[in-house]
Amino acid sequence: MLRKELLLQWRTRAQFMAVFVFGAASLLLFSFAIGPNSVALRTFSAGFLWLGLLLSSTLTLSESFHAEMENRALEGLLLIPTSPQAIYYAKTIANWLQLALLGIALVPVMVVLYDAGPQSIGRLLLVILLGSAGLSAPGTLYAGMTAQLRAKQTLLPLLFFPLIVPALLASVKATSLAVLGDPMDQGRSWITLLSAFVAIYWSLCGLLFGRVIEE
Amino acid sequence: MEFAVDVRGVSRRYGRRWALAEVSLAVPTGAVAMIAGSNGSGKSTLLRILATAIRPDLGDALVGGFSVKKEREDVRRLTALLSHYSYLYEALNARENLSLFGDPNAVLARVGLAARAEDPISSYSAGMRKRLSFARVLLQQPKVVLLDEPYGQLDPEGFRLVDEVVSELRGKATIVMATHQVERVGKFADVKFELAQGRLR
Numbered sequence: 583m584l585r586k587e588l589l590l591q592w593r594t595r596a597q598f599m600a601v602f603v604f605g606a607a608s609l610l611l612f613s614f615a616i617g618p619n620s621v622a623l624r625t626f627s628a629g630f631l632w633l634g635l636l637l638s639s640t641l642t643l644s645e646s647f648h649a650e651m652e653n654r655a656l657e658g659l660l661l662i663p664t665s666p667q668a669i670y671y672a673k674t675i676a677n678w679l680q681l682a683l684l685g686i687a688l689v690p691v692m693v694v695l696y697d698a699g700p701q702s703i704g705r706l707l708l709v710i711l712l713g714s715a716g717l718s719a720p721g722t723l724y725a726g727m728t729a730q731l732r733a734k735q736t737l738l739p740l741l742f743f744p745l746i747v748p749a750l751l752a753s754v755k756a757t758s759l760a761v762l763g764d765p766m767d768q769g770r771s772w773i774t775l776l777s778a779f780v781a782i783y784w785s786l787c788g789l790l791f792g793r794v795i796e797e
Numbered sequence: 798m799e800f801a802v803d804v805r806g807v808s809r810r811y812g813r814r815w816a817l818a819e820v821s822l823a824v825p826t827g828a829v830a831m832i833a834g835s836n837g838s839g840k841s842t843l844l845r846i847l848a849t850a851i852r853p854d855l856g857d858a859l860v861g862g863f864s865v866k867k868e869r870e871d872v873r874r875l876t877a878l879l880s881h882y883s884y885l886y887e888a889l890n891a892r893e894n895l896s897l898f899g900d901p902n903a904v905l906a907r908v909g910l911a912a913r914a915e916d917p918i919s920s921y922s923a924g925m926r927k928r929l930s931f932a933r934v935l936l937q938q939p940k941v942v943l944l945d946e947p948y949g950q951l952d953p954e955g956f957r958l959v960d961e962v963v964s965e966l967r968g969k970a971t972i973v974m975a976t977h978q979v980e981r982v983g984k985f986a987d988v989k990f991e992l993a994q995g996r997l998r
Contacts, residue, residue: 586889586897593888649886658884661848662898662937663873 583664583672590649591676597645602684605638606691613695620697627698628758632713632750635685639714640739642684643721646677647729656729656795666792674722674784681714698761705769706760712776713753719783720745727794749783752776801826801941801971802847806856808995809842816842818995819856824988827968831982832975834992840975841881843992844943847973848878860941877939879947883926884933887919891929894918895936904932908958923950928958935962942966944974948981956981 591598612630616622650656659669686707693699700706724741728734756772802824809817817839824830834840845851847860849869857864863871885894892914895901905911908928918926927950934942947959963972963985976982983989991998 583897586886586893589893590886590888649888652887653885654880654882655884655886657850657882658880658933659897661850661873661876661878661884663870 583668584675587672587676588679591646591680594645594649598642598680598684601638601641602687604641605634605684605688608634608637609688609691609695623696624698624762625758627692627696628761629754630696631685631688631692631757632754634688635681635714636717636743636746636750638684639681639717639721640735640742642680643677643718643725643742644728644734644738646673646722647725651729660796666795667788669795670722670726670788670791673726674718674787677722678715678718681718682711685710685714700761701763702760702769705764705773706757709753709756709760709769709773709776712773712780713749713757715780716749716753716776716783717746719780719787723787723791723794726791749776749779752779799826800824800859801828801861802830802973803859804843804847804856805858807843807846807853807858808855809839809846809851809853815995817846817853817992820992820995820997821856822990822997824971824973826971828987829963829967829972829982829985830974830988830990831979831986832973832990832992833977833979834975834998837994838992839995840992841945842995844878844945844973844975845880847872847941848876848880848943849873850878850880875940876943877934877937877941878943878945879930879934880945883918883930885918885926885929888917890915890917891921891932894929895932898933898936901932901936904935907935907962908932909954924952924955927951928955931959931962940970942970942972944972944976946976947974948976948978960985 609630613623616626721742724738728737731737752772752775756769756776759769800823804820804822807817807820808815820843832840846853846865847858849865849872852866857866860872861875865872891905891910892901895904905914908931910925910928948956966972974982
C-alpha cells in the first residue's frame with residue numbers, strides 16, 4: 583500500500599512544485615501585511631510558516647484522494663478485502679512525507695523573507711516533522727470523508743482547521759522558540775505536547791477511517 | 798442443493814427511486830447464472846450488493862453462506878467484482894495496478910496485455926481497461942465471480958476471452974453475470990433471471 587502511495591505521489595510530483603509555490607506566495611503575502619519591520623517579521627515568522635503550510639496542506643490532502651476516486655480505485659481495494667487501516671496509514675504516511683518536505687522547503691523562504699535564521703536547526707526540523715505528522719493524520723481522515731462530495735474543497739478546511747488548532751498552536755510555539763532562541767528550554771514541553779497530540783490523532787483517526795469510507 | 802448465492806427479499810433505493818424491490822433468487826454452487834434486463838433494471842445494483850460495495854436497504858443476501866450485511870469481510874474474501882468502474886489507478890501502469898492484487902505476470906499474458914504491461918493506464922483504450930479489470934478479477938481467484946456486463950467495450954477477440962475464462966471457471970467457481978448478450982450467455986448459463994424495473998420477472 584505504501585509503495586502504491588509513494589508511486590502515485592512520484593508520478594504527480596509536478597503538483598508538489600505548484601503547492602510549494604503556493605506556500606511560498608502565502609509567506610510573501612503575509613510578509614507584506616507586517617511591512618518592513620524586521621523585529622515583527624522575525625517574531626511572527628513561525629506563525630506565518632505554519633499558516634503557509636496549513637493552507638498548502640488542504641491542497642495536497644484533498645488531491646491525495648483524487649486518484650482513489652477517479653475510477654473508484656478505493657472501492658476496488660476495499661473489496662479485495664484490504665484493511666481500511668492499511669489504506670489509511672499508507673496514505674497518511676505518504677501525506678506526512680509530502681507535508682514534511684514542503685515544510686522543510688518553506689524554511690529557506692521564511693529565512694529570506696522574515697530574516698528568521700533559526701537558532702536551532704535540528705529542533706526546527708523535529709518540530710516540522712512532528713507538526714506535519716499532526717496535520718496529516720486528521721487531514722487524511724477528513725480528505726477521505728469529503729472526497730466524494732461536490733463541496734469537498736470548501737468542506738475539508740471547515741472540518742479540518744478547528745480540529746488541528748491544538749497541534750498547530752504547539753507547532754507554532756515550538757517553532758518560534760527554535761527560531762528566536764530558547765534560553766529557558768520551554769521548547770521541550772511544547773514538543774512533548776505536540777507529540778501527545780500526534781499520537782492521539784494517529785491512533786483515533788486510524789480507528790475512525792474504516793467507518794467514514796464504507797457506505 | 799447448495800447455493801453459493803442466496804438473495805432474500807433484497808431492496809435498495811437511490812433517493813426516492815427503488816433500484817431493486819424485494820428481489821429473491823438463488824444460484825447453485827459452481828453454476829453460471831445470467832441476469833438479463835434493460836438499462837436501469839437493477840442488475841448492477843444487485844451485483845454491487847453481492848460484492849458488498851453497497852448495502853441493501855431491506856432484506857439480505859448470503860454469499861457462500863455469509864451475510865452481505867453482517868459478514869462483509871468474509872463475503873469479500875470469496876468474491877471478485879468486474880464492475881462498470883475499472884478500479885484502476887490512472888497514474889500507474891498495468892503491472893503496478895495488478896501488483897496490488899497479486900503476481901500479475903500470468904494474468905497479463907492471459908488477457909493479452911503482457912506487451913503493454915509497463916504503459917500507464919491513461920494511455921489504454923476502453924477495451925484494454927476492461928481486459929485489465931478482468932485480469933484483476935482472475936488474480937483474486939474468487940469462489941464467486943460477479944461480472945457486470947463483461948462483454949461491454951470488448952472486441953470479438955475479447956468476447957472469446959470472456960467465454961474461455963467462464964468455461965475454465967465453470968465448476969470451480971460460481972459465476973453471476975449481468976449482461977445484455979442474452980443469446981450468447983443464454984447458451985451456456987445454467988440458471989437465468991430477468992430483472993425489470995428492479996423486480997424479478
